[in-house]
Amino acid sequence: MLERLKSSLINSPVIKRGEYNYFIHPISDGVPSIDPHLVEEIADYILTITDMEKVDTIVTVEAMGIPVANALSLKTGVPLTIIRKRPYYLEGEVELSQNTGYSKGVLYINGLKKGDRIIIVDDVISTGGTLIALVKALRNMGVEVLDVISVIGRGTGYLQIKEHGIEPKILVTIEVGEKGVEIKNVFGDK
Numbered sequence: 107m108l109e110r111l112k113s114s115l116i117n118s119p120v121i122k123r124g125e126y127n128y129f130i131h132p133i134s135d136g137v138p139s140i141d142p143h144l145v146e147e148i149a150d151y152i153l154t155i156t157d158m159e160k161v162d163t164i165v166t167v168e169a170m171g172i173p174v175a176n177a178l179s180l181k182t183g184v185p186l187t188i189i190r191k192r193p194y195y196l197e198g199e200v201e202l203s204q205n206t207g208y209s210k211g212v213l214y215i216n217g218l219k220k221g222d223r224i225i226i227v228d229d230v231i232s233t234g235g236t237l238i239a240l241v242k243a244l245r246n247m248g249v250e251v252l253d254v255i256s257v258i259g260r261g262t263g264y265l266q267i268k269e270h271g272i273e274p275k276i277l278v279t280i281e282v283g284e285k286g287v288e289i290k291n292v293f294g295d296k
Protein backbone atom coordinates (compact mmCIF):
# COMPACT_ATOMS: atom_id res chain seq x y z
CA MET A 107 0.00 0.00 0.00
CA LEU A 108 1.35 3.44 -0.99
CA GLU A 109 4.61 1.73 -1.98
CA ARG A 110 5.72 4.43 -4.42
CA LEU A 111 5.06 7.16 -1.87
CA LYS A 112 6.93 5.37 0.91
CA SER A 113 9.99 4.50 -1.14
CA SER A 114 10.25 7.97 -2.67
CA LEU A 115 10.01 9.58 0.77
CA ILE A 116 12.83 7.44 2.15
CA ASN A 117 15.00 8.68 -0.71
CA SER A 118 14.21 12.37 -0.17
CA PRO A 119 17.12 14.78 0.28
CA VAL A 120 17.03 17.11 3.30
CA ILE A 121 18.29 20.70 3.32
CA LYS A 122 18.39 23.40 6.00
CA ARG A 123 15.96 26.33 5.81
CA GLY A 124 17.25 28.26 8.81
CA GLU A 125 17.02 25.75 11.65
CA TYR A 126 14.30 23.78 9.85
CA ASN A 127 15.19 20.42 8.27
CA TYR A 128 13.30 20.68 5.00
CA PHE A 129 12.81 17.48 2.98
CA ILE A 130 12.51 17.74 -0.79
CA HIS A 131 10.06 15.42 -2.54
CA PRO A 132 8.20 15.46 -5.88
CA ILE A 133 4.79 15.74 -4.20
CA SER A 134 5.77 18.59 -1.89
CA ASP A 135 8.16 20.43 -4.21
CA GLY A 136 7.56 19.31 -7.78
CA VAL A 137 11.22 18.48 -8.22
CA PRO A 138 13.02 16.78 -9.83
CA SER A 139 9.75 15.76 -11.54
CA ILE A 140 6.36 14.34 -10.60
CA ASP A 141 5.75 10.72 -11.61
CA PRO A 142 2.09 10.47 -12.69
CA HIS A 143 1.96 6.92 -11.31
CA LEU A 144 2.87 8.30 -7.89
CA VAL A 145 0.09 10.90 -8.07
CA GLU A 146 -2.35 8.25 -9.22
CA GLU A 147 -1.38 5.89 -6.39
CA ILE A 148 -2.07 8.70 -3.89
CA ALA A 149 -5.34 9.83 -5.49
CA ASP A 150 -6.66 6.25 -5.73
CA TYR A 151 -5.80 5.65 -2.09
CA ILE A 152 -7.53 8.87 -0.97
CA LEU A 153 -10.65 7.72 -2.80
CA THR A 154 -10.70 4.54 -0.70
CA ILE A 155 -10.74 6.53 2.57
CA THR A 156 -12.98 9.46 1.61
CA ASP A 157 -16.68 9.62 0.87
CA MET A 158 -16.84 11.93 -2.15
CA GLU A 159 -20.63 11.63 -2.56
CA LYS A 160 -21.45 14.74 -0.53
CA VAL A 161 -18.47 16.84 -1.59
CA ASP A 162 -19.25 20.02 -3.58
CA THR A 163 -15.66 21.22 -3.92
CA ILE A 164 -12.14 19.93 -3.38
CA VAL A 165 -10.06 22.68 -1.75
CA THR A 166 -6.30 22.89 -1.82
CA VAL A 167 -3.58 25.42 -1.03
CA GLU A 168 -1.19 26.85 -3.61
CA ALA A 169 1.16 25.51 -4.74
CA MET A 170 1.96 21.94 -3.96
CA GLY A 171 -1.45 20.65 -2.95
CA ILE A 172 -2.48 21.16 -6.56
CA PRO A 173 -1.16 18.00 -8.30
CA VAL A 174 -2.94 15.54 -6.00
CA ALA A 175 -6.08 17.67 -5.63
CA ASN A 176 -6.29 18.03 -9.40
CA ALA A 177 -5.96 14.27 -9.88
CA LEU A 178 -8.85 13.77 -7.45
CA SER A 179 -10.91 16.33 -9.30
CA LEU A 180 -10.27 14.62 -12.64
CA LYS A 181 -11.13 11.20 -11.22
CA THR A 182 -14.36 12.30 -9.53
CA GLY A 183 -15.64 15.23 -11.59
CA VAL A 184 -15.75 17.32 -8.38
CA PRO A 185 -14.55 20.92 -8.98
CA LEU A 186 -11.34 22.22 -7.46
CA THR A 187 -10.78 25.53 -5.67
CA ILE A 188 -7.25 26.72 -4.99
CA ILE A 189 -6.49 28.92 -1.99
CA ARG A 190 -4.09 31.45 -3.47
CA LYS A 191 -1.16 33.43 -2.11
CA ARG A 192 -2.22 36.60 -3.89
CA PRO A 193 -5.42 38.62 -3.79
CA TYR A 194 -7.98 38.97 -6.58
CA TYR A 195 -10.12 41.65 -4.82
CA LEU A 196 -13.28 39.79 -5.82
CA GLU A 197 -16.41 40.31 -3.77
CA GLY A 198 -16.43 37.93 -0.79
CA GLU A 199 -12.69 37.26 -0.90
CA VAL A 200 -11.47 36.16 2.55
CA GLU A 201 -7.92 36.79 3.72
CA LEU A 202 -6.04 34.74 6.31
CA SER A 203 -2.49 34.56 7.68
CA GLN A 204 -0.33 31.52 6.99
CA ASN A 205 2.49 30.54 9.36
CA THR A 206 4.58 27.46 8.63
CA GLY A 207 7.77 26.30 10.35
CA TYR A 208 9.83 28.36 7.91
CA SER A 209 7.63 31.04 6.37
CA LYS A 210 4.86 33.57 6.94
CA GLY A 211 2.40 34.78 4.36
CA VAL A 212 -1.16 35.60 3.47
CA LEU A 213 -3.70 33.30 1.82
CA TYR A 214 -6.85 34.34 -0.03
CA ILE A 215 -10.05 32.31 -0.32
CA ASN A 216 -12.28 32.82 -3.33
CA GLY A 217 -15.04 30.76 -4.87
CA LEU A 218 -16.54 29.32 -1.66
CA LYS A 219 -19.71 30.32 0.16
CA LYS A 220 -21.82 29.47 3.19
CA GLY A 221 -23.25 25.95 3.02
CA ASP A 222 -20.63 24.56 0.64
CA ARG A 223 -19.43 21.08 1.65
CA ILE A 224 -15.77 20.65 0.97
CA ILE A 225 -12.73 18.52 1.62
CA ILE A 226 -9.25 20.00 2.02
CA VAL A 227 -6.36 18.19 0.37
CA ASP A 228 -2.78 19.35 0.91
CA ASP A 229 0.68 17.89 0.32
CA VAL A 230 2.28 18.34 3.74
CA ILE A 231 1.23 19.16 7.26
CA SER A 232 4.07 20.11 9.59
CA THR A 233 3.27 22.65 12.31
CA GLY A 234 -0.41 22.55 11.34
CA GLY A 235 -0.34 26.36 11.09
CA THR A 236 -1.68 26.45 7.54
CA LEU A 237 -4.53 24.00 8.03
CA ILE A 238 -5.66 25.39 11.41
CA ALA A 239 -5.90 28.92 9.99
CA LEU A 240 -7.64 27.68 6.86
CA VAL A 241 -10.22 25.52 8.64
CA LYS A 242 -11.02 28.39 11.05
CA ALA A 243 -11.53 30.82 8.18
CA LEU A 244 -13.73 28.37 6.28
CA ARG A 245 -15.86 27.62 9.34
CA ASN A 246 -16.30 31.36 9.93
CA MET A 247 -17.59 31.59 6.37
CA GLY A 248 -20.13 28.83 7.09
CA VAL A 249 -18.34 26.34 4.83
CA GLU A 250 -18.68 22.73 6.01
CA VAL A 251 -15.31 20.97 6.14
CA LEU A 252 -16.08 17.25 5.70
CA ASP A 253 -12.53 15.96 5.66
CA VAL A 254 -8.94 17.21 5.89
CA ILE A 255 -6.38 15.07 4.07
CA SER A 256 -2.64 15.54 3.88
CA VAL A 257 -0.42 13.23 1.86
CA ILE A 258 2.53 13.67 4.25
CA GLY A 259 2.63 14.56 7.95
CA ARG A 260 5.98 15.45 9.46
CA GLY A 261 6.95 15.41 13.11
CA THR A 262 4.33 15.66 15.83
CA GLY A 263 3.77 19.43 15.83
CA TYR A 264 0.61 19.10 13.82
CA LEU A 265 -1.07 16.96 16.48
CA GLN A 266 -2.18 20.19 18.18
CA ILE A 267 -4.55 20.50 15.23
CA LYS A 268 -6.84 18.05 17.08
CA GLU A 269 -7.41 20.68 19.78
CA HIS A 270 -9.18 22.65 17.07
CA GLY A 271 -11.57 19.78 16.38
CA ILE A 272 -9.77 18.74 13.20
CA GLU A 273 -8.90 15.05 12.67
CA PRO A 274 -6.70 15.06 9.60
CA LYS A 275 -6.15 11.92 7.56
CA ILE A 276 -2.40 11.71 7.05
CA LEU A 277 -1.35 9.11 4.50
CA VAL A 278 2.27 8.78 5.58
CA THR A 279 3.81 10.25 8.75
CA ILE A 280 7.55 10.93 8.70
CA GLU A 281 10.34 12.24 10.90
CA VAL A 282 12.88 14.48 9.22
CA GLY A 283 16.41 14.62 10.58
CA GLU A 284 19.55 16.23 9.19
CA LYS A 285 20.49 12.94 7.55
CA GLY A 286 17.18 12.05 5.99
CA VAL A 287 13.57 10.93 6.22
CA GLU A 288 12.22 8.08 8.33
CA ILE A 289 8.70 6.64 7.97
CA LYS A 290 6.77 6.50 11.24
CA ASN A 291 3.24 5.57 10.23
CA VAL A 292 1.04 4.75 7.26
CA PHE A 293 -2.69 5.54 7.36
CA GLY A 294 -4.68 2.40 8.01
CA ASP A 295 -1.71 0.45 9.47
CA LYS A 296 -1.96 -0.56 13.12
Ligand SMILES: O=P(O)(O)OC[C@H]1O[C@H](OP(=O)(O)OP(=O)(O)O)[C@H](O)[C@@H]1O
Binds near residue numbers: 135205209232235264
Ligand atom coordinates in the same frame (compact mmCIF):
# COMPACT_ATOMS: atom_id res chain seq x y z
O1 LIG B 1 1.79 22.64 8.63
P1 LIG B 1 2.53 23.85 8.18
O2 LIG B 1 3.75 24.13 9.03
O3 LIG B 1 1.66 25.04 8.04
O4 LIG B 1 3.16 23.53 6.73
C1 LIG B 1 2.38 23.01 5.68
C2 LIG B 1 2.33 23.91 4.49
O5 LIG B 1 3.66 24.06 3.96
C3 LIG B 1 3.60 23.85 2.56
O6 LIG B 1 3.24 25.02 1.90
P2 LIG B 1 4.23 26.17 1.48
O7 LIG B 1 3.70 27.45 2.04
O8 LIG B 1 5.66 25.82 1.75
O9 LIG B 1 3.96 26.30 -0.06
P3 LIG B 1 4.20 25.44 -1.37
O10 LIG B 1 3.06 24.47 -1.41
O11 LIG B 1 4.09 26.51 -2.40
O12 LIG B 1 5.55 24.76 -1.30
C4 LIG B 1 2.49 22.83 2.39
O13 LIG B 1 1.96 22.85 1.09
C5 LIG B 1 1.47 23.25 3.41
O14 LIG B 1 0.51 24.14 2.88
Ligand SMILES: Nc1nc2[nH]cnc2c(=O)[nH]1
Binds near residue numbers: 134135207
Ligand atom coordinates in the same frame (compact mmCIF):
# COMPACT_ATOMS: atom_id res chain seq x y z
N1 LIG C 1 8.80 20.11 0.79
C1 LIG C 1 8.49 20.39 2.05
N2 LIG C 1 7.35 21.04 2.31
C2 LIG C 1 7.08 21.29 3.61
N3 LIG C 1 6.01 21.91 4.17
C3 LIG C 1 6.20 21.93 5.50
N4 LIG C 1 7.38 21.35 5.81
C4 LIG C 1 7.93 20.94 4.64
C5 LIG C 1 9.17 20.27 4.33
O1 LIG C 1 10.00 19.93 5.17
N5 LIG C 1 9.38 20.03 3.01
